[in-house]
Amino acid sequence: MSTPAALFANITQNTQIAPDIYLMEIEAEIAEAAQPGQFLHIRCSDTFAPLLRRPISISDADKKTGKVEIIYRVIGQGTHLLCQKRPGDRLDIIGPLGRGFPMPEEGKTSIIIGGGIGVAPLLYLAKQIAKDHKNGHLPLTFLGFATKQEAFGIDFLSSLGIKATICTDDGTLGYKGFPTTLFKEHLSQYQDKSNLIIYACGPKPLLSSIKDIAAGEHITAYLSLEERMACGVGACLGCSVKSSQAGYKKVCKDGPVFEAGEIELE
Amino acid sequence: MTDNTDLTVNIAGIKMQNPVMVASGTFGFGNEYKNFYDINKLGALVTKGLTLMPKAGNPPPRIHETPAGVLNSVGLENPGVEQFIAKEWPCLSKLKIPVIANISGDTVEDYYKIAKQLSTLENLAALEVNISCPNVEKGGLAFGQEPESASEVIKAVREATRLPIIAKLSPNVSHIQKIAEAVVSAGADAISLINTLLGMAIDIHSMGPVFCRKFAGLSGPAVKPVALRMVWEVYEAVSVPIIGMGGITTWQDAVEFILAGATAVAVGTANFVNPMAPIEIIEGLKTYLYLKETNLHDLIGAAH
Numbered sequence: 328m329s330t331p332a333a334l335f336a337n338i339t340q341n342t343q344i345a346p347d348i349y350l351m352e353i354e355a356e357i358a359e360a361a362q363p364g365q366f367l368h369i370r371c372s373d374t375f376a377p378l379l380r381r382p383i384s385i386s387d388a389d390k391k392t393g394k395v396e397i398i399y400r401v402i403g404q405g406t407h408l409l410c411q412k413r414p415g416d417r418l419d420i421i422g423p424l425g426r427g428f429p430m431p432e433e434g435k436t437s438i439i440i441g442g443g444i445g446v447a448p449l450l451y452l453a454k455q456i457a458k459d460h461k462n463g464h465l466p467l468t469f470l471g472f473a474t475k476q477e478a479f480g481i482d483f484l485s486s487l488g489i490k491a492t493i494c495t496d497d498g499t500l501g502y503k504g505f506p507t508t509l510f511k512e513h514l515s516q517y518q519d520k521s522n523l524i525i526y527a528c529g530p531k532p533l534l535s536s537i538k539d540i541a542a543g544e545h546i547t548a549y550l551s552l553e554e555r556m557a558c559g560v561g562a563c564l565g566c567s568v569k570s571s572q573a574g575y576k577k578v579c580k581d582g583p584v585f586e587a588g589e590i591e592l593e
Numbered sequence: 594m595t596d597n598t599d600l601t602v603n604i605a606g607i608k609m610q611n612p613v614m615v616a617s618g619t620f621g622f623g624n625e626y627k628n629f630y631d632i633n634k635l636g637a638l639v640t641k642g643l644t645l646m647p648k649a650g651n652p653p654p655r656i657h658e659t660p661a662g663v664l665n666s667v668g669l670e671n672p673g674v675e676q677f678i679a680k681e682w683p684c685l686s687k688l689k690i691p692v693i694a695n696i697s698g699d700t701v702e703d704y705y706k707i708a709k710q711l712s713t714l715e716n717l718a719a720l721e722v723n724i725s726c727p728n729v730e731k732g733g734l735a736f737g738q739e740p741e742s743a744s745e746v747i748k749a750v751r752e753a754t755r756l757p758i759i760a761k762l763s764p765n766v767s768h769i770q771k772i773a774e775a776v777v778s779a780g781a782d783a784i785s786l787i788n789t790l791l792g793m794a795i796d797i798h799s800m801g802p803v804f805c806r807k808f809a810g811l812s813g814p815a816v817k818p819v820a821l822r823m824v825w826e827v828y829e830a831v832s833v834p835i836i837g838m839g840g841i842t843t844w845q846d847a848v849e850f851i852l853a854g855a856t857a858v859a860v861g862t863a864n865f866v867n868p869m870a871p872i873e874i875i876e877g878l879k880t881y882l883y884l885k886e887t888n889l890h891d892l893i894g895a896a897h
Contacts, residue, residue, distance in 0.1 A: 333629050333868050370866065375661035375814050375842075378866060421629075421868065557656050557663055558865040562625040563618070564641075564667045565656035574649040575670065580625075 331424050331560065332357060335417040339394065341410065345477045347401045348444065349410045350386070357423050358395045361388035363452035364427025364551055364584040367397060368559035370419035371405040381405040382556050382579070384448035384528075385423060387483075398447040398479065424559050425583050428452050428526055428549055430459060435524045437466035440506050440537060442529025443477070446470050448551055449528055450480045457487040465489045469510045471529070475500035507536040520544050527551070531592060538587040548587040554578040569593065598879040600889055602636070602856050604834045605757040605782030607691045607718045609636040609857060612889065613847065613875050616838050616861035617642055617695035617721060617761075618667065622681040623688065629868040634875065636857060637691040640677070642723055644697050645707045647673035657794045657803050662815030662840075663862055664792055666804040669697055674707050682714060691718030693759065701736075701749045708753035720756050722747060722781075725763025725788035737763035737788075740775035751780035759836065762786040762827070764816075769823050770830035777831045784827055785836035785859065787820045813862040814840045821853050828854025828894050842870060844877020851889070852896035 336355035344350045368380040387396040401410050412418065428448075431437045437456050441449040449468075456466045468491040472478040478500055484491045492509055493501030502509060506529075517523065527537040528551035541548035554566040561580030569591040570576045576590060600611035615626075617639040623632055632638065650670025657664040672680065677694075685692050694711050698704040708720055724737035724746050736742045747760055760776035762769065764787040773784055789810025794803040803809075820839020827835055837855030841847055842863040850858045863870040882888060 330628050377658055378661055378663065378813055378862075379658050380866065555654060555656055555658075557665075557862075558619075558625070560625040560628075560868075562621040563656070563665070563865055564650060564670050565665060567650065567653050567655055567670075569652070575653075 330360070331422055333421045336395070336420055338412055338414055338416045338418050340414055341412050343410070344398070344479050348398065348477065348479060349401065350396060350398050351409070351412070351418075352394050352396050353418055353420070354393055355395050355420065356393065358388045358393045359390050361385050361395055361423040362427035363455050364448050365423035365425050366448075366559075366583060367395070367420045367422035368424055368556070369409065371408040377404045379405075379557055380421065380559060381409070382424070382553075382559055382583075384551070384583070385451055386447040386480075387451045387454065398444070398450070400444040421559060425579055426581065428551070428584050431456060431524045434522065436464070436522050438510065438523055438525050439466045439468040440510050440525065440527040440529070440533070441469075442471040442506060442533040443473065445527075445529030445533070445551070445553075446472075446480050447528075449526065450483050452526055453484055453489055454487055457489060466526075467513070468492065469494070469506040469513070471495070471506035471533070472500070473497070505533070507533055507540070510537075511540060514540070514544065520546050523547075525549065535592045538592060541587045549584050550587050550590075551584045552578050552582050552590070598882050600875070600878060600882075602889065604836065604856055605719070605759070607637065607693070607757055609691060611636040611875050611878070612851070612855075612857035613871050613878070614639060614693075614836065614857055614859040615864060615871055616859035617723070619861040619864045622677070623685055623692075626864065626868055630872050633689045635690055635871055636875075637693055637718065638685075638688065639693045639695050639721055639859065640681075640685070641671055642669050642695045642697045643671050643674050643677050643707060643711075644669060644699075645674055645703050647671065647676060652805050654803060657809065659792070659794065659811065659813075660815060662811050662813035663865075664794055664804070664809040664811050665789065666806050666809040668806070674710050678710070678714065686714070686716045692716070693719045693721050695721040695723055695761070696750075697723040698746070701745050704746050705749040705753045708750040708756075712754040712756055717756060719759055719782075720750060720754060721759040721761050721785060722750050723761050723788065724776075725761055725765070737772065738766055740771045743772050744775040744779040747776045747779035747781050757782040759783045759785050761788055762823075763788050764819060764823055764839070765791045770826050773827045773831045777833050781833065783834045783836060784831065785838060786827060787816070787823050787839040790816050790819060812840065814842055816840045817846060821849055824850055824855050825853040825897070828897065841874070842866070844874045844881060847874050847878060848881055848892070851892050852894070854894040854897065856893055
């Protein structure tokens with residue numbers, strides 16, 4: 328795991344890419360260390376309102392340019408302040424944090440499934456898998472959004488040569504329905520499923536569904552979880568998720584990416 | 594020039610290079626913040642709360658943000674004293690600063706046993722006895738609420754160890770001075786306060802409490818005025834050294850606590866917000882003392 332740093336990064340871009348969804352680009356030395364699935368712990372305010380940092384996953388990082396990107400949805404006070412920041416402002420970050428997605432072994436077929444804002448970390452993952460390319464092919468990607476307006480990342484994937492299968496809850500873009508349904512249909516094509524590796528991030532129902540499918544079909548699956556956090560580094564034990572063994576794991580330090588069998592999703 | 598400022602303090606035999614500690618439960622066993630600075634620069638480190646047997650802790654959610662504060666319901670998750678000694682202590686014992694073990698128990702006997710076990714550790718600087726954790730049904734709360742039960746726990750720990758004992762008081766009491774007097778007569782060498790304030794949050798969508806255990810512990814800047822008042826009161830009641838904590842985020846906060854009567858201070862929730870907070874507080878204290886042309890010892894309780 329890379330060593331996290333606490334630093335101020337220069338914001339180079341912060342633009343709205345869909346309703347309530349923003350893409351922020353920063354210049355930070357951590358671009359070199361950032362792995363897909365890892366996150367930044369961001370202090371959105373200089374005051375105590377809100378007090379805690381906000382964990383936001385890394386949606387892209389480029390060693391050469393030293394740029395790191397995050398894509399976030401404006402939900403509460405913290406992200407509202409975040410979206411008001413301008414290029415040239417400084418961003419108080421700790422990162423990169425957490426255990427990211429392990430890269431697929433050679434010869435594996437990667438399948439990426441994402442829903443809503445959960446698509447963000449999968450973009451960086453897709454890029455890294457595509458770049459590796461020793462697997463012979465690009466990751467198969469299934470993405471779901473509420474509606475056409477809220478879709479993002481499709482052009483990014485296209486630029487990598489990845490043609491994502493898109494669906495929306497209302498059918499305004501791609502198929503009408505959930506990405507898990509499409510994935511299930513797709514899965515029936517495979518005689519031998521032992522070669523597949525699944526990567527997923529999105530709402531709880533999506534993750535639960537993937538976890539069930541993976542368990543039933545004996546496919547390795549990695550899920551990226553979200554939980555409210557305080558410290559982000561494993562000290563406060565606040566962001567717990569039930570372990571399938573005993574006790575709890577910490578989303579910030581043991582995750583946010585877990586092998587589906589490691590954890591219980593209620 | 595300010596580098597020569599003398600910040601050393603001695604709390605019941607615990608020699609600290611400066612009065613800034615990190616509070617139990619906010620710093621794990623010292624591993625998590627090593628990436629950000631040399632933790633040997635701290636005054637002392639207090640471990641995550643330990644119990645005799647391992648504790649899995651409470652089901653999620655465990656934290657909930659409030660205005661300038663955080664409610665937590667971690668439930669004393671810890672590996673138990675044996676695992677602590679086997680896995681965490683080898684690394685902790687190599688630190689150059691005093692390490693203080695924070696202990697909790699369900700029964701007086703638990704406190705006795707855990708104190709006895711930890712007393713075998715060479716280099717352990719002191720025990721901080723948590724008689725106040727509001728998170729576990731059978732836990733510290735009952736002990737810390739009454740002078741008699743608080744005294745009983747400290748007496749048991751006193752019997753079990755020759756290490757300095759720091760009694761960590763709960764703010765969820767009506768007469769903090771009586772509890773302070775009771776733990777000192779029972780053998781406490783120092784007092785730390787405050788632990789978290791009992792609070793709660795309700796989810797207006799599910800229309801029920803946010804936390805499984807309903808109530809949770811409030812910390813952060815929101816509790817600072819309460820903590821400061823209690824340090825003030827305890828300073829007037831007892832003569833043992835006080836470690837002040839509760840919402841300390843800046844060096845100005847630390848100075849307030851020292852002026853109220855604290856010999857040392859502990860940084861808790863602020864670690865989560867700004868990992869560099871303890872270091873910034875140490876630096877700020879030095880500058881303050883230099884500019885005020887005073888020394889730390891003259892500052893303690895000077896506001897009274």
